[in-house]
Amino acid sequence: MSWDFETDPEFQTQLDWVERFVDEEVEPLEHVLGSPWDIHDPRFTTLVRPLQAQVKERKLWACHLAPHQGGQGYGQMKLALLNEILGKAHFAPIVFGCQAPDTGNSEILSHYGSEAQKKKYLEPLLANQIVSCFAMTEPQGGADPKVFKTRAVQQGGDWVITGEKWFASNARYAEFFIVMVVTDPDAPPYQQMSMFIVPKDAPGLSIMRNVGLADEPVPTHGYLKFDGVRVPAADMLGQPGEAFAVAQTRLGGGRIHHAMRTIGQAKKAFDQLCERALSRTTQGELLADKQMVQEKIADSWCQLEQFRLLVLRTAWRIDKHKDYLKVRKDISAVKALMPKVLHDIAERALHIHGSLGASLEMPYTDQLVLSYHMGLADGPTEVHKVTVAKQVLRDYVACPDLFPAYHRPRAKAAAEAKYRHLLG
Numbered sequence: 001m002s003w004d005f006e007t008d009p010e011f012q013t014q015l016d017w018v019e020r021f022v023d024e025e026v027e028p029l030e031h032v033l034g035s036p037w038d039i040h041d042p043r044f045t046t047l048v049r050p051l052q053a054q055v056k057e058r059k060l061w062a063c064h065l066a067p068h069q070g071g072q073g074y075g076q077m078k079l080a081l082l083n084e085i086l087g088k089a090h091f092a093p094i095v096f097g098c099q100a101p102d103t104g105n106s107e108i109l110s111h112y113g114s115e116a117q118k119k120k121y122l123e124p125l126l127a128n129q130i131v132s133c134f135a136m137t138e139p140q141g142g143a144d145p146k147v148f149k150t151r152a153v154q155q156g157g158d159w160v161i162t163g164e165k166w167f168a169s170n171a172r173y174a175e176f177f178i179v180m181v182v183t184d185p186d187a188p189p190y191q192q193m194s195m196f197i198v199p200k201d202a203p204g205l206s207i208m209r210n211v212g213l214a215d216e217p218v219p220t221h222g223y224l225k226f227d228g229v230r231v232p233a234a235d236m237l238g239q240p241g242e243a244f245a246v247a248q249t250r251l252g253g254g255r256i257h258h259a260m261r262t263i264g265q266a267k268k269a270f271d272q273l274c275e276r277a278l279s280r281t282t283q284g285e286l287l288a289d290k291q292m293v294q295e296k297i298a299d300s301w302c303q304l305e306q307f308r309l310l311v312l313r314t315a316w317r318i319d320k321h322k323d324y325l326k327v328r329k330d331i332s333a334v335k336a337l338m339p340k341v342l343h344d345i346a347e348r349a350l351h352i353h354g355s356l357g358a359s360l361e362m363p364y365t366d367q368l369v370l371s372y373h374m375g376l377a378d379g380p381t382e383v384h385k386v387t388v389a390k391q392v393l394r395d396y397v398a399c400p401d402l403f404p405a406y407h408r409p410r411a412k413a414a415a416e417a418k419y420r421h422l423l424g
């Protein structure tokens, strides 16, 4: 028997330090700095670099990676416990060297990159000397990659890329882009595309517009144009037609890491909801004494605890199987649940805070938009629900009969036959 809901004391000591450090040193950063990915802002150097040094000293840097990649090899379970704390603060992932999309891009590079590419891109990425961008979505559709049109054609030893990419987060700060491009439109749909590394200063690559989201301090989602961008054949990651397999390398981890951090955001809203309920009086009694407020508290606690347990079990199963495909159903389930959990708890926190909650002086409208972000990025909720359902149904078989075996008259007849020799 090895069911256990406790953290080992040694790691708990680390988590306690992280909790204090994030509360005292990291959360305040979002009130004075711009985007966490704007690493060349001199204020970033002043405020964030010393914190990163402390994290490295405590051996908590890039915990998502194996030791040979510069990480700690903690596995997903410990990472979940860590990430749920980091999720509270916008700057925490970058302070701890585990921010998206660099995490996923580094997984791709360490898997598919050549030694030269690792030296040029992966090493500085892991050290946060540079940041990166993942460009897959196109203006005409993101949920269905079969509609992608950005095309690369071979010219001599190079590929020449033409097309547009949409909502490429952090494009304006990225040193390089990992881009999914159609290389063989006549191949079967899931073998038409290949993945390329494109450096930011490649001639023909431009950011047409940076699209903003809610109260993000700077618009950071790039609308990109590739106008005959020439890349050497060596800068294809994986084999021609292998882009979906390459993308999967980042998506499994990326989705569960978002879920871990979402626990932190939802917990933050929940804690504030509870504090407010105990602090605000109306019609002569505390909000906390009103049953409909109590219902909001109870619903939020149950939702958050259920979600957290599923995320932790999914992390545990990833560590156990060491194969994202075997945990596909679980990952899609947490991906599908995460937007609703954050949305519902942020919405209740907003409502309990009244007009203050609806204002930009509180984080709830931002969290509500974040919940939609979580429901879209790395695949819309509907698509993940379909995955869960399909995976679940694999464990069932159809009944060939008109009435199923569990139909009460059939079950009764079977039971009577089974016990007839005893009951007469």
Ligand SMILES: Cc1cc2nc3c(=O)[nH]c(=O)nc-3n(C[C@H](O)[C@H](O)[C@H](O)COP(=O)(O)OP(=O)(O)OC[C@H]3O[C@@H](n4cnc5c(N)ncnc54)[C@H](O)[C@@H]3O)c2cc1C
Binding pocket: 101, 134, 135, 136, 137, 138, 139, 140, 141, 142, 143, 144, 166, 167, 168, 169, 170, 213, 221, 372, 373, 376, 377, 378, 379, 380, 381, 382, 383
């Ligand atoms: C904050 C944010 C950051 C992002 N960052 C990146 C990034 O860095 N790089 C990148 O490449 N992309 C990024 N994206 C894009 C994201 O991957 C897409 O938004 C997502 O894939 C959906 O594509 P779409 O926006 O074109 O919506 P569409 O594909 O048009 O889908 C719209 C809606 O249609 C419905 N729908 C779609 N498919 C189905 C289905 N099979 N069944 C039922 N309903 C369905 C869903 O309600 C869905 O939300 C980001 C998005 C957001 C919001």
